[in-house]
Amino acid sequence: MAKNNRGNGLNAMPNHGRGTCPICGRTGAKILWEVKDGDTTIKVCKLCRKRDPQQAKV
Numbered sequence: 001m002a003k004n005n006r007g008n009g010l011n012a013m014p015n016h017g018r019g020t021c022p023i024c025g026r027t028g029a030k031i032l033w034e035v036k037d038g039d040t041t042i043k044v045c046k047l048c049r050k051r052d053p054q055q056a057k058v
């Protein structure tokens with residue numbers, strides 16, 4: 001479980017795990033954490049994984 005989102009494992013991710021976070025809109029952030037947004041699961045950056053998606057939406 002440790003360091004799941006670091007190191008060589010990122011190379012297997014699309015775009016090496018980077019992209020634009022759907023919640024905070026940061027570009028080039030690592031989008032590796034899944035949070036539930038209603039019925040669906042979305043991938044967000046590490047800052048947004050602790051936020052409530054309902055409140056944090058841009």
Ligand SMILES: [Zn+2]
Pocket residue numbers: 021022023024025026029044045046047048
């Ligand atoms: Zn974010």
